[in-house]
Amino acid sequence: MGGSSKQVTGYQYFANFLLFIGNPIEKLLGINFDKRGWAIPLLDDQGNPLDVGMINKPNLFGENEGGVTGQIHARYGTANPMPVSFYTDYLAENDLPPLAYPFQSYLAFEDFYLGNSGYMKEMLLWPKRIHIKNDYGLQWYDAKAEVPDLTNIVDYQNNFEINNDVPYQPFTYYFADLEIGYLRDELFRGLPLSDGSGSNDAQGDVSNYKQSILNRVQGSGFLQFEFIKVSYLITYHTVEMDTNFPPGLEIFEHTEEDVSSEYPNTSGFKARRVTYICRSSATDIGLDMHGKYGFDGRFKFNYDFVINNLDNHQTPIYANSGDINPIHKIREILTDDTAMNKPEHNVNVANFVKAADRVWDEGLGISWAITEKSCIDAINELCSHIEAGIRVNRQTGLYEMVLFRDDWFKEDEIHTLAESKIKSISFEVQNADDVVNQLNVSYYDRNNIKNASFSISENASIKNMQGRVNAESSDFPYFMNQRNAAVVAQWKLKQFTTPCWKGSFTTGHNQARKWNRYDIVKLNWSRKGIADLPVRIMNINLGDGIDNTVSIDFVEVVPFSDELTSSVVIDDKIDVTPLPPQPILFKAFELSYFEAVQAHGQRTVDDELAFNPYSGYVAVVAQRSQNNSLNAQMHTDAGTGYENSAVIQYCETAQLDQSIDRLASSFIVKKVGDLASVRIGSQIFINNEIMVFQGFDAASKLLTVKRGALDTIPKIHADNSVLFFADDFVAVDSTEYALGEAIDVKALSTTPSGILDLSGSDTQTVTIHSRAIRPYPPANVKINGQYFPIEIETDLILTWVDRNRSQQTGGEILGWFESGVAIEANTQTYLTLIELDEANLVLASNAVNVTGSSSYTLPMSSMQPATRSVQIVLKTTREGYDSYQYFNHIVELSTFFSAPYNLTAIVNEI
Structure with missing residues (x-):
């Protein structure tokens, strides 16, 4: 640095x-x-x-x-x-x-x-x-270099984008007509490609041919090959078209679909649509079509061979970043000039490809970062992670991988040894006396950046040992997730809990000198009742040149495929890592006059409003998001970028357990905070209404409140609406904003270790209405003696009481349903009555200044004959400022039985 x-x-x-x-x-x-x-x-x-x-x-x-x-x-x-x-x-x-x-x-x-x-x-x-080597060259067998995290995998097939609407440059379409003649007498006669390219190099005898149909495709990247592949039964022989890909093409996907029904005129043929998705590192791609056929028959078939250029950036993508294939890492240690520096031709390519494919399928990727370690130790640790061994084949001199799996060796690759060819043998049953029935497994938890552990137990073995647990440790420092560690740990536990033979024998069998370490031999020893016992060679000694007796150490092969009755026990994590800042629930709003006075003092607020009556303040209340967060930050943006405006002290919250109407003053709440600490008479913010806290029964969760306090009117609130018990926890931005300004607000939780990022918080927008200067609306409004009635049958009689913004700045907050006080000076009360017909069209509208009154009557006789409902709007105005909220209600006229009516009675006599 x-x-x-x-x-x-x-x-x-x-x-x-x-x-x-x-x-x-x-x-x-x-x-x-x-x-x-x-x-x-x-x-x-x-x-x-x-x-x-x-x-x-x-x-x-x-x-x-x-x-x-x-x-x-x-x-x-x-x-x-x-x-x-x-x-x-x-x-x-x-x-x-x-x-x-x-x-x-x-x-x-x-x-x-x-x-x-x-x-x-x-x-x-x-x-x-993963995909590059130490010299920045392309990784060997790159298609299987990155092993996906199987705990959360996204199929890579869905991440290839095949665009069939644009030309594929520099890749193009090629077509070939391939014809097989009478094969008894003729060699294959191949037709040239439609554009004149390609070779016509029929080779071999009558039973083989080769046709290079693609030999001038330039470029590299991801490709899709699609063509029709055919076979034809001729008496006792099958004609089979096959495909060989050249070096430089790595296969990601190969599918074949029977499409014979799409070719009704080719009776006797079996047609398959073949698709390959692969990646090319070459700049000159050739493709050979091979065929094997019988000696009688003739057919001709058209091959449509399509190459699509795929988006070169769409490599296989997984939900979690993958890890390197340990086979690739072992090969790199062998061949890299900073490690063992073995020539690459000393590695058995086919064997390493087979091992890489298997480990990739099993999802056993590893990650590591080392500063100094011997190459042998590193390889042995990697082999232990995947239950494998590495050897130099004594016949070929090539490095090979052996995975300890049931099906790794084919049957013809397993050696047999007759009992008569054994000179001496000694063995014993390992794990017979002190069976290990539990492994304490450790691995590295990448998500939490720390070592982690769990235990895995063989339940049947523990039961057989009368509940006694005999534990060993197993470390997987290169596995980054619990899934991989658990998979391999179960394999290892199977070996520990299975009594098996272990020992050594000597033989003069000449073929034994050709055997290799980790080979499997079927062993026979009648005196122990052993017949065709599969054992793995763990060490082999060929003798000293004078005595050519072969000495072999072995261990019985324990099948991996048998199911264990094991269980993985992961202890509850003790999270010592502090929880990072989490998003919080908050409510942003403009301050009412009362709240502004509480925040700044009445004289200050009155002086500021006298100087700039169009101003307004933005405020926030918020719920605590986590235990290690002491407070939050209020950030506001008026169009010039977010600024830290205030510190938010968290308030208590609750949620409605059911919807409530305008009249409910007691109701059940849920998700309740510490309401025992809430002061009686303090404000509660819910949607666009202010309530006043009156009490809470913790047993029944019954909350009692006053409704429609200060400059608000009672509203209908839906289930799950959040109540913020503000008390003294309103955070206020000290900036004065102008009427009509829209202020974006975020609330960022803080912890001792950091602050929530701006992108982690929702945005709430507050539009300034100059709320603090506006008078409070009339309250306790009744229509014909009722609150918010649906209909009336007689004259409309409206009553109300007055409220006073400047008077109600201290003491007990009044609710909407309480008695009135003297109206604020210079404040006018206006009533608007709008008559509506059946279609809710306006028939008449009448605005009345009712200042100084507390009631108003609208006779039904003075209404329009077609009036079916009346909209009532009651508000206050002071010096040109209307109240922030106002009473607005529609009542229907129930006039059907209103006098006079001419009624006709029809009597049916019986």
Whole structure:
């Protein structure tokens, strides 16, 4: 690490420096500062590596210690990396030669804010190197290099994008007519391709031919091959068209579908649509079509061979980043010039491909980062993770992998040894006396960045031992998830809990000198009742040249396929990692006059309103999101970016257990906080209504309130509506906003370790209505002596009481249903009555100034004859400002039986 730093006002530290990772990597998956969570600064939305990334977490370490922000440049260890400009300038200023550090991965932090403490926090890097080798060349057998995390896999087939609407450049379509003649007398006669390309190189005798139908396709990337494959039964022989892919094409998917029904004129043929999805690292792709046929018959078939260029960036994508295939890692240790440096031709390619395929299917990927370890130790540890062994085949001299699986060796690869060929033998039953029936397994939990453990027990064995547990340890430091560790641990436990033969024997059998370590031999020894016992060779000694007796150490093969009655026991995790800041439930709103006075004092508020009556204040109440959060931050944005506006002290909350109407003053709540701490007479905010807390019965969860307090009217509220018990916990932005301004508000929880990122909070928008200057509306409104009636049968009689904004700034808060007070000075009360017909069309509208009154009557006789309902709007106005809310209700006229009516009675006599 090297670079320079500077300190600016407020003890904030900025720096330019380099951080070397080491050998080449293909991408940086994340950076974790001080174990506060992974930041992904150098990947785009598709997971592809970037050269430059940004981190913007200025409060990552908490309000006092700051965080990290700045630009990060990545160099991934290519042969000729471009130098980072600021470091090149630094070297030039100090007369040092510019260095780009080929084959070295490093990060360059430019103008990076390091927090306020003046020292670098611990930094965890998550680099990835799977698909490239140490020299930045393409990984061997790259198709199976990255093993998906099977705990959360997304099928890679769904991540290929095949675009059939655009030309495939530089890949194109090729067509071939392939004709087989009378094969008894003729060689294969191949027709050239339709564009004149391709070869016509019929080869071999009458039983074989070869036709190269693709030999000039240029380019590399992901491809889809699709063609029709045919076979034809000729007496006792089958004509079979087959396909061989050249080196450089790695197969991801191969499917075949019977489509014979689509070719009704080819009786006797079996047609299959064949699809390959593969990746090419070559620039000149050839494809050979091979056929084997009998000696009688003739057919001709058209081959439509299509190559589609797939999106070159759509590599197999998994929900979790995959790990490297341990077979690839073992091969790299063998061949890399920084390790054992064995020639690549000393590795049995077919064998390693077979092993890589099997481990990939099993999902046993590993991750590691080492600074120093012997190659032999590293290989042995990797083999232990996947239950495998590595050997040098004594016949071929090639390195080979042997996976300890039931079906690894074919039947003809298993040796047999007659009892008569055994010179001497000694063996015993291992695990007979002290059976291990539990493994305490450890692995690395990547998600939580720490070592983790669990136990796995063989229940049947424990029962047979009268409940006695005999435990051993098994460590898997390169497995990053519990699933992989559990899979292999069960295999190992099966070996521990199964009594099996272990020993050695000598033989003069000549063929035994050709056997290899980890081969399987079927052993016979009648005196122990052993017949065709499969044993694995663990060590083999060929003798000293004088005595050629072969000495072999063995252990009985324990089948892996048999099911265990084991159970995995994972202890409840004790989470010692502090919970990071979580999103919180909050309510943003504009302050009423009462709340503004509580926050700033009445004289201050009155003076500010006299100077700027159109102003308004934004406030927030919030629920605690987690135990380790003491408070939250209120951030507001009026169009110029978010600013930290206030500190939020959490209030208690509850939710409605059912919907409530306008009249309910007692109701059941759920998800209740500590309401015992709530002060009687304090405010409750729910949707657009303010209630007043009167009491709470913890046993029944019955909440009692006053409705429609201050400048609000009782509303209907739905089930699950949240009640915020504000009391003294209203956080207020001190900025005065103008009428009509829309303010975006976020509430960010804080913990000792950090602050919730802005992107983690919902946005609530508050539009300023100059609420504090507006008079309170009339309250306790009744229609014909009832609250909010549906209909009336007589004249409309309206009563109400007055409220006073400036008077009600202290003491007990009045509810909407309580008696009145003297109206605020210079305040007018206006009543608007709107008559509506059956279609709710306006027939008449009458606005009346009813200031000084507390009732008004509208006779039915004065209404329009077609009136069927009346809308009642009652509000106050002071100096041009209408009340923030107002009474608005529609009542129907029940006039059907109103006098006078002419009634006619029809009497049926019986």
